[in-house]
Amino acid sequence: MALLKVENIHVYYGSIHAVKGVSFEVNEGEIVTLIGANGAGKSTVLHTVSGLLHPRSGSVHFQDKELRGVPPHKIVERGLAQVPEGRRIFLQMTVEENLEMGAFTQSNSTIAPGIADVYKRFPRLEERRRQIAGTLSGGEQQMLAMGRALMSKPKLLMLDEPSMGLAPILVDQIFDIIKELHAAGTTILLVEQNAQAALSIAQRGYVLETGKIVTSGTGSELLSDESVKKAYLGG
Numbered sequence: 455m456a457l458l459k460v461e462n463i464h465v466y467y468g469s470i471h472a473v474k475g476v477s478f479e480v481n482e483g484e485i486v487t488l489i490g491a492n493g494a495g496k497s498t499v500l501h502t503v504s505g506l507l508h509p510r511s512g513s514v515h516f517q518d519k520e521l522r523g524v525p526p527h528k529i530v531e532r533g534l535a536q537v538p539e540g541r542r543i544f545l546q547m548t549v550e551e552n553l554e555m556g557a558f559t560q561s562n563s564t565i566a567p568g569i570a571d572v573y574k575r576f577p578r579l580e581e582r583r584r585q586i587a588g589t590l591s592g593g594e595q596q597m598l599a600m601g602r603a604l605m606s607k608p609k610l611l612m613l614d615e616p617s618m619g620l621a622p623i624l625v626d627q628i629f630d631i632i633k634e635l636h637a638a639g640t641t642i643l644l645v646e647q648n649a650q651a652a653l654s655i656a657q658r659g660y661v662l663e664t665g666k667i668v669t670s671g672t673g674s675e676l677l678s679d680e681s682v683k684k685a686y687l688g689g
Contacts, residue, residue, distance in 0.1 A: 456515075457482045457610055457641055458503065458534075463512030465495075465502050472498045474665040475512070480610065480643050485636050487644040487652040487673070489686060490662035496645040497539055499662070500612050503643075504536045505529045516610070531559040533609035537616060539645075541599040545588030549579050552587050552598055556605030564607070572601040575634070593624035600631065611635065612643045617651065629655060649686035653677045661686075 465473035505526035573580035646652035656673040
């Protein structure tokens with residue numbers, strides 16, 4: 455069943471037509487990835503789904519309910535969380551305070567168990583729980599951004615360029631965490647420039663070019679597609 459269904463969305467920045475009739479869906483229990491070059495419209499699509507941008511036309515349905523016009527914090531309440539590009543953690547707050555901020559849509563009784571769950575998944579964050587978030591390494595900040603999103607108990611977790619700016623060893627670690635989250639039952643929509651890594655863990659993928667979806671298929675189909683290899687996999 456489609457947990458998220460995006461139909462024919464057109465999104466503009468002023469007079470710039472950034473997303474041109476994009477349609478895709480994410481079924482419950484899947485990892486789906488959107489790949490494409492810088493500026494292809496991937497982040498714009500995520501921002502539209504999470505309510506930060508509004509489509510001029512088209513629709514976004516989450517659990518069969520239209521999201522158009524729903525404020526972003528209400529979308530989080532419905533079970534859709536985004537880990538933004540560039541992490542966007544609260545740099546002056548401690549690790550634990552950042553996690554508490556992620557639970558703002560939850561009842562107080564769920565906060566302590568939620569934090570305990572995040573620490574179980576990310577032991578490094580527990581070691582640094584009193585540390586100011588701005589002093590963490592890039593990889594730790596990415597873990598914190600993911601942990602903060604998990605505090606809202608999402609049914610769908612959207613990740614925007616989680617590997618950006620990280621050393622290769624940390625990229626592997628982040629992708630292992632994504633696989634673990636998926637294995638634990640989280641549905642994931644992944645936007646990622648590292649097409650090889652994204653397609654190797656995704657059930658399905660969509661290729662975006664200049665605001666349009668040009669190819670879609672299973673992760674393995676796209677990994678072996680000659681045009682995808684040439685454009686995104688250095689093949």
